[in-house]
Amino acid sequence: MIMHPAIKLRHIRVFLAIAAEGNLSAVARAQGVTQPALSRSLAELEDLLAAPLFRREKRRLILTEQGALFRHHAAAAVQALETAAAVLHPEGPGGRIRVGILPTAATRLFPVIALRFRQIAPQVTLAVETGPHSHLVRLLRDGAIDLMIGRMPAARDMAGLRFEHLYEDPIALVSRAGHPLAGQPVAQALAACPLILPPGDAIIRRAVDEYLLVLNRATPQPAFETVALAVGRGILAGSDALWFISRGVVADELQRGTLIEWPTGAAFLSGAVGLTWRQSGGQAGPEKTGLDLIRRLAQEEAAHMA
Structure with a gap:
C-alpha cells in the first residue's frame, strides 16, 4: 500500500506528540491549539491510513499494535527529514567531521557514503583518517576522530564505545x-x-x-x-x-x-562491520547533525549491499 498523498507532515507530528504524551489536552496546550482541532487531525490520519492508531483507556490514549509500528517508522522518517534540513545550514561558514575508515569499508562502502554526503552538505568537510584498527580506536578515544567505520572492535576495546552493526x-x-x-x-x-x-x-x-x-x-x-x-x-x-x-x-x-x-x-x-563512536562524545549542533546523516547514509548503503 502506497502512503495516501493527503497525509501531511502536520499529521505525523501530531501523531508523534500524542504518542509521546498519551493525552490530547497536554499536547493541545503545548502546541497552542484546541483539543477538537487536535482530535480532527488525528482522526484524519487514522482515516487516511485506514487503521486505528490509539485505543482509549480512561483519560489516556494507548498505541495499538498498528500505531506502535507506525510510530517506529514515522519517528525515523521525521528524524531523517530534520537531519537533512539541518545539515544544509550549519553554524558558521562550514563544518568539519573527522571520520576514521578501516580497510574493509574504504574501497566500497565509504566512498559511496562520502559522495552522497557531499551532495547533501557540500559546505561540510569530511576529514578522513586511515590506519590500523588499534590506531583508529585510540584516535576515537582521544577525540581526534568523531566516528569510525569498519570492523567491530574487540570486546576488550569496547568500554566507553558504542557499535552499530551494518553487515x-x-x-x-x-x-x-x-x-x-x-x-x-x-x-x-x-x-x-x-x-x-x-x-x-x-x-x-x-x-x-x-x-x-x-x-x-x-x-x-x-x-x-x-x-x-x-x-x-x-x-x-x-x-x-x-x-x-x-x-x-x-x-x-x-x-x-x-x-x-x-x-x-x-x-x-x-x-561485523559497522559504526563505532564514543558513548560520551558530546557532539552538538551541526557536528552531531552531520554524524547522524553519515549514520543514516551508512544504514541505507549497507541495506543495498545485503
Whole structure:
C-alpha cells in the first residue's frame, strides 16, 4: 500500500506528540491549539491510513499494535527529514567531521557514503583518517576522530564505545587470476605458496590464525603482512602468493576478475562491520547533525549491499 498523498507532515507530528504524551489536552496546550482541532487531525490520519492508531483507556490514549509500528517508522522518517534540513545550514561558514575508515569499508562502502554526503552538505568537510584498527580506536578515544567505520572492535576495546552493526563481511583467501594451483585443495596451496597475512594487531588476524589451526597448521611465517589494498594487490599480481584479507577490501577486484577467491568453507571467517563512536562524545549542533546523516547514509548503503 502506497502512503495516501493527503497525509501531511502536520499529521505525523501530531501523531508523534500524542504518542509521546498519551493525552490530547497536554499536547493541545503545548502546541497552542484546541483539543477538537487536535482530535480532527488525528482522526484524519487514522482515516487516511485506514487503521486505528490509539485505543482509549480512561483519560489516556494507548498505541495499538498498528500505531506502535507506525510510530517506529514515522519517528525515523521525521528524524531523517530534520537531519537533512539541518545539515544544509550549519553554524558558521562550514563544518568539519573527522571520520576514521578501516580497510574493509574504504574501497566500497565509504566512498559511496562520502559522495552522497557531499551532495547533501557540500559546505561540510569530511576529514578522513586511515590506519590500523588499534590506531583508529585510540584516535576515537582521544577525540581526534568523531566516528569510525569498519570492523567491530574487540570486546576488550569496547568500554566507553558504542557499535552499530551494518553487515557481515567475510575474510577471504585470494590470489591473482590464473594462479597455477587454482582448483587444488586450500591446505595444499597454503603449504606451497607464499602467504600474506594481516598484521598481528589487525582485528581479523586472530580469526585467520584460528582457521590455520583448524587445518592443523600452526600460523606459518608469512612472507608479508598487510591489509593495504595497493600493497597486497601488487604483490599478488607479481607472484603466486595467497592473501587473507577482508572481502570488502578486494570486492571490486574479485568482481572484475583480476583476483580470485579460494573456498575456505569456514563460516567463522566473518565479522561485523559497522559504526563505532564514543558513548560520551558530546557532539552538538551541526557536528552531531552531520554524524547522524553519515549514520543514516551508512544504514541505507549497507541495506543495498545485503
